[in-house]
Amino acid sequence: MGCRYMIADSQNEPLCRAVLESPPDAAVWRLRVLDGGLSRVLEHEVVNLISTGENAPDMTGRILSSNRKDVLEVEPADLLGEALRQNLRVPVRFDSFLYPVSGTWTGRVPVVCHDLSCGGIAFFCDFPLQLGEVAEVVVPITAQPLILRAKILRRRPSNSAVPLYSAKFVDMIHDQEVLVREAVFSQQIANRDAQK
Incomplete structure (x- = not known):
């Protein structure tokens, strides 16, 4: 209970x-x-x-x-x-950073979130990323900011000059899944209320 x-x-x-x-x-x-x-x-x-x-x-x-x-x-x-x-997905914008895990680059790369789901994230990134590489991304909108590993799945069509990437979260532990799920759902409620 x-x-x-x-x-x-x-x-x-x-x-x-x-x-x-x-x-x-x-x-x-x-x-x-x-x-x-x-x-x-x-x-x-x-x-x-x-x-x-x-x-x-x-x-x-x-x-x-x-x-x-x-x-x-x-x-x-x-x-x-x-x-x-x-599939719980919400459009949300926040500034963040990527850190390499399996890529050949070093340092950190700035990104801007486009949308977030319980299973992954889409973000704008001006740095060329390789499909299949794994990076860590900071998600600051959860109850406690999280650093999550994400595998780059594809480059999505976009009207922006900055490339839009989709990535799937990997190696998440249960507590991280719960925090992301609650953040996505809370943001959906906030977006719905803002539209009224």
């Missing part, structure tokens, strides 16, 4: 965060909703429940009721795959 969840709609648009107050094997889950997001959740019949914990399942759930102002009862329905976590 006490596992943190991110609640999204069926299109994976973020709604709010919540804490599971019942056992994960219960027939009905009791979730304490955070972020004042209960009214947003109650607009839906089915939601995606994405765990930030290692041993808690990701589920779709059917909303049953809300007995108090911040408690939601949900009937867990189907397990969600790991791909859902990896």
Whole structure:
């Protein structure tokens, strides 16, 4: 009990965060909703429940009721795959640096983040990077700034004169995954609220 969840709609648009107050094997889950997001959740019949914990399942759930102002009862329905976590992606801009791991260059290279997901990062970088090389990238928007290893996957089309690269995080430990997942979800909520 006490596992943190991110609640999204069926299109994976973020709604709010919540804490599971019942056992994960219960027939009905009791979730304490955070972020004042209960009214947003109650607009839906089915939601995606994405765990930030290692041993808690990701589920779709059917909303049953809300007995108090911040408690939601949900009937867990189907397990969600790991791909859902990896695909949580948010446009976000921040300045950062790359450090070489497998490349032949030395020092640090400035980059500007284009978007961040639980599985990787896209960034603008004026330095020529080799596909397949591994570098460390600083991610400053998590609760605690992280230095993560990322493998350069491809160069993406862009309207900018500065090349845009996509990279996949590698060798992440669970605590790093949780911090990135929470940062991505929080940024999605902030972006959604800013658009309103």
